[in-house]
């Protein structure tokens with residue numbers, strides 16, 4: 001019986017070429033893959049992965065398979081699947097259930113198919129797979145050694161589950177590794193969100209007034225890249241310290257409602273809901289562009305936008321034009337889903353190299369720790385984080401100084417002062 005659901009298997013050759021291209025930018029994952037091929041640390045381990053089906057994820061999945069794992073993959077967002085990659089993975093012997101543009105019903109059907117693999121390990125990006133298991137397939141937890149979570153929003157959901165006493169197996173918060181969020185969230189989202197908006201609209205950034213909602217790891221990256229292209233960046237925040245940081249980094253900081261009167265492009269990346277809401281749409285200028293780069297499509301209140309609009313039409317492949325009753329037109333990109341994946345290719349491979357090296361090494365760690373971890377959200381072991389950083393630096397041919405014996409002694413002492 002067919003154990004996959006992809007758009008078109010004949011896209012496989014194109015997918016394979018693109019996977020290989022991304023692989024050239026992923027030297028750390030390559031090293032892990034070579035070692036996994038020899039040592040087979042994941043022999044017989046069943047993995048259900050719910051990740052964006054991209055060229056980078058393909059390189060990770062192939063490394064896990066070479067390590068002996070039986071991997072199945074579904075999408076962590078209905079719009080992020082690269083159909084050619086899905087086809088190539090099926091050819092490679094990794095069942096994929098994901099089709100770009102699938103509706104919510106099919107999205108969850110694919111998650112359930114991945115769960116029916118009876119995983120020993122779950123890999124998630126946003127915690128939809130884990131929450132489905134916890135809500136409707138609890139019995140499967142008996143087999144589960146543990147899981148990993150890729151993104152900020154997923155980690156928040158899992159911590160809430162743990163706090164409520166609902167989490168039933170251990171999960172490692174890959175997002176919280178320094179070699180993940182310092183780079184993936186900041187430089188990856190920074191570049192790819194701008195890329196997605198550019199591909200969707202072909203706007204010139206220079207001179208444009210751009211609002212970034214949320215000055216966390218992703219927001220910092222997006223603001224910096226938009227500014228680098230000549231945009232005038234406004235930041236909105238709800239916490240004083242990131243707001244202060246944004247002000248001292250040289251951006252204007254103000255209430256979103258005020259920014260609506262002057263800005264032309266709005267990018268949310270908060271992990272929060274209804275950040276851009278009805279009252280904001282009512283103030284925006286004709287032609288305003290709205291994009292989200294946070295995990296879920298809840299940051300822009302699309303239902304409110306729909307209710308304000310007298311008509312809606314698709315004007316470009318990732319652009320929906322909403323005409324409000326007073327004639328103003330607002331442009332929603334990528335249906336409010338993470339724009340870097342909906343309208344572009346997601347993060348560049350070089351940065352996913354670190355995120356996915358953490359993933360692969362954490363899976364190896366979880367199998368070694370089988371039965372020893374409690375149901376809780378764990379950090380990535382420091383040793384893994386440091387190792388990934390060291391390997392990445394080496395792959396970039398960068399060497400750094402080391403402490404002398406005298407410096408080590410000084411840094412470990414307290415007696416010496418003025």
Ligand SMILES: NC(=O)c1ccc[n+]([C@@H]2O[C@H](COP(=O)([O-])OP(=O)(O)OC[C@H]3O[C@@H](n4cnc5c(N)ncnc54)[C@H](O)[C@@H]3O)[C@@H](O)[C@H]2O)c1
Nearest residue numbers: 151152153214216217218237238269270271272293294295
């Ligand atoms: N697009 C991608 O590929 C990608 C990559 C990594 C993370 N993410 C997602 O992006 C989102 C942000 O991640 P992060 O790592 O930057 O999180 P973060 O916690 O570092 O930053 C979020 C910021 O948003 C602020 N915020 C919350 N509600 C707000 C509101 N109503 N208005 C203004 N600011 C508000 C918070 O104060 C915080 O500073 C998450 O959903 C995460 O999962 C997306």
